[in-house]
Amino acid sequence: MFTERLNRIAAAGTADGYVRILLADARMLNIKAKPHTAELEEVCLSPGITVPDTEAWENEDSIELWLAGQSGGGSVYLDVPVEAVRDLIQEHGGEHADQDDVDFPPVDYQIHPLHRDGNYPVHRGTQRIGRIVRRGNRWQVLARGENQWTGNFPGPEEAADHLLELADIAAGRVTTAEEDLRAALAVHGLTPSRDQDPAMYREPQTWLNIGPGEGGAFPEEGAEPYVSVYLRDPDYTCEIAINRPVRDSDEWVIVFGFGEPDEDGPVEVDGRRFTGRDTRALAAYIADWHRNPLAVRAKALAEHRARRMAALIAIGHLPA
Structure with missing residues (x-):
């Protein structure tokens, strides 16, 4: 018997409160737990639920049941193994099909x-x-x-x-941002190259590069201008991604890069921002840049230097 709600509680925890599990026989458990746990901090049982006389249930507590949002009697047990609670749920016919969805809304996975x-x-x-x-x-x-x-x-x-x-x-049910942008750029005769930083133990970073040369190949440092473009969720600003589907909350980030003779690496400045769904407008903007990259280079460099001067003036390193 699958205890979906208990599994999610044991993985996610219950923050500082309690989460209820309604049983198939209409009785109730109120559980308090830390995330990723094999033992539940508190298990509050509604009246009519009895537990086996085992070590798993030996730590009964006299805490007031109203703290768990429960009234009318019952009992409270501390540090109960998740597996013991799973066995108890199964003895009562499993989890009820109708649960409170505030804490754990329905999802398409288990x-x-x-x-x-x-x-x-x-x-x-x-x-x-x-x-x-x-x-x-x-x-x-x-x-x-x-x-x-x-x-x-x-x-x-x-x-x-x-x-x-x-x-x-x-499974091919949705397309990635990369596939969407490649299709939009192909209309303008542009083929981007894919780059990535597959860092372990954090989100891999993936993005597309478009250069002014044939095929849109990514240039070496100090070479001709190029554009890097990626997707991110504004609420997660460290994200750099191209290998997932576009969401309504997303924005496209464009970075213009160009080398300077007196600098070791490329100068990078931000371009316009587009919403995640404005893929065609983004492609048209990149195509305009591709037709005249040197003009963009000059404009972007002037804007970049102006921002640097304003920042130095703001912190008092240069006179106003």
Whole structure:
């Protein structure tokens, strides 16, 4: 019998409060837990629920039940193993189909119990789409068929959402931002090159480069102007991604790069910003740059120097 709600509680925790599990026989559990735990801090049982006389249930507490949002009697147990609570739920017919969705809204995946290897398998229906694991205070994912843990997610729900997104991409149900932008640039005769920083233990960074030469190849440092473009969620400003689907909240980031004879590396300045859904407008903007990159180079460099001068004046390093 699958205890979906208990699995999610054990993985995500309950913050500083309690989360209810309604049982199939209409009785109730109120649970308090830390994230990624094999033992639940508090398990508050509604009247009519009895527990076996085992070590798992030996730590009964007299805490006032109203703290857990429960009234009318019952009992409270501390530090109860998740597996003991799972057995109790199954004795009462499992979890009720109608649960309070405030804490854990319905999702299209199922987080399975903690595996002995320390990770949680994630399924969509009967198909396993990958695994999630907690490292420190962050979560990572291992998609099905992959061999490297990646990601930097705040909780198991966000990590599982990402696995679901990767499964949709692999199955061809959705397209990635890279595929969308490549198609839009192809209309203008441009073929970008893909670059990435597959850093371990954090979100891999992926982006596209467009150069003025044939095929849009990425130039060496100090060479002709180029454009780098990637997608990010404004709420997650350190993201640099091109290998996931576009979301309504996204924005495209454009970086103009060009080498200076007296500098070791390229100067990079930001271009215009576009919403995630404005892929065609973004492609047209890049095409305009591609037709006259030297003009863009001069304008971007002037704007870059003006911003640097204003910053130095603001901090008093230059006179106003």
